[in-house]
Amino acid sequence: MATLAVDNRFNEFGTMSFTSVTRVNDFIGYLQQGRIMGSRCKKCGISFFPPRADCCHSLDSDMEWFEVKGTGKLLSFSTLRFGPTGFTQGLPYTIAVLDYGDYKIFGRIESSISEAELHIGMEMKTCPHRLTGGHVDYVFQKT
Amino acid sequence: MGKVGIIGVGQSRFVRAYPGSIREMVFESFKEAIGDAKIAGKDIDATVVCSAPEYDRQRSPAGVLVEYLGLNPQPTFNVETLCSSGTTGIRAAYSLVKSGLHDIVAVLGFQKTSEITAADSQERMGRGADIQWESPFGTTMPAYFAMFARGHMEKYGTTMEDMTRVRIKASTYGVLNEKAMIRKVLTINDFNAPASRLGAIHSSPLRVGDCCKNADGSSCIILANEEKSKAMSEKPVWILGLGSASASVNMAGRETFYSFHSAKEAAKKAYKMAGVQPGDIDVAEVHDGFTIAEIMAYEDLGFARPGDGPGLIASKETYKEGKIPVNVDGGILSKGHPIAATGGSQVRAIVLQLRGESGDFQVKDPALGLVHNVGGAGLYTNVIILGRE
């Protein structure tokens, strides 16, 4: 009997992933193709980022993917000089949140951007980003 | 149904590395609380054990602890809400007593953080956030709080000097607290001197000195129904209000980065239940795991208007002689932060204040006290209001 293949694509998310199987694993598939996707409830029309498989308003699971486009406002950020286990090689790095209006995105600022270039309220865009070992995530870049 | 009182409190000395096992560390605060309450272990009908299990090698520590403390066959269970686990345990114990299910319940909070490295600790605490969508970016608690510090600075013009003042106040009282881990008076020079360790950036804008240190320690709080409280205790302290709330685990779900919505919600509920206002509070313990967290707590609890938190510390109104003394036992910044033992330590501090037993850091004749205990970066908040009457 053939073993059922496990879709564990979420292992590829970020420097180190702590999740392997999720019903939004297609997020990784899209990201590998260079597209950053959120999910939208077909019933309520509510857009979610990070994407979710189920809507907490209607408890409906009929979701569609939408592509994150345009720019978001930088809400806050912090540059880490001390990192957790597994991330200390990449120090310093900057985490941040962008506000796209209908949803917000948490992630990292692109590593070549210095802290001095950042200020709350500036417009930034979210871009796909490749890491070593076939891993993927996204970074915030200047517009 | 009558009131619920606190009849005994205990705390181990918080230290960097406790030279013993978790059962021995918990024994210290348990023994103190039992002695304080002047009861015997057999009087305890149930225990609630609080620990953030990522730190424990022991699975299901509740069973191990009650056996060591001689509390079999009474029931026990574990609760966890990260750094606010201790007050979540008190919330659970309150319900057990208030419902009439048990007469006397002990809440045991502990954490032994020293058995893992600082980087491992950062990783575990960072995983107290959204492991699916945020941890892959390398998140830590200091960095999350730093985002709120940056947001508060942007929104209200808060400065690093404002945050320094919080740490200096903590050190003023930490030196007086024999159970505190860090007992050294700090001045602004400790932050501003060239090559200062405390002034070095940890996670911008927060500096090393803005962040608390992990510690090993335990706390024990014994709750009893009204009848037993009055019969057994000369000075029972009553639980008048309990408020608790949660917020989005993912930072993408937060509305603002200058306040904790969970804290505002929890405070509103606690004040309503107790029938009191922020201005009625005589002494408070707030969750100062980071300096900015104390400033936000002033505002979220209504001790200061939004944006006026820095002014409250600058005018020294949160010192012992001020209009609302806060963390006059040294707070988490001085005591150290043994995650799930912290809430019990805060409650103990307020109980001792209300009994007039706080020694060198006793506030003048307080009648109402408040505890504010935050789990994660505002993910959970518990607010407890305690009174003499």
Ligand SMILES: [Zn+2]
């Ligand atoms: Zn829906």
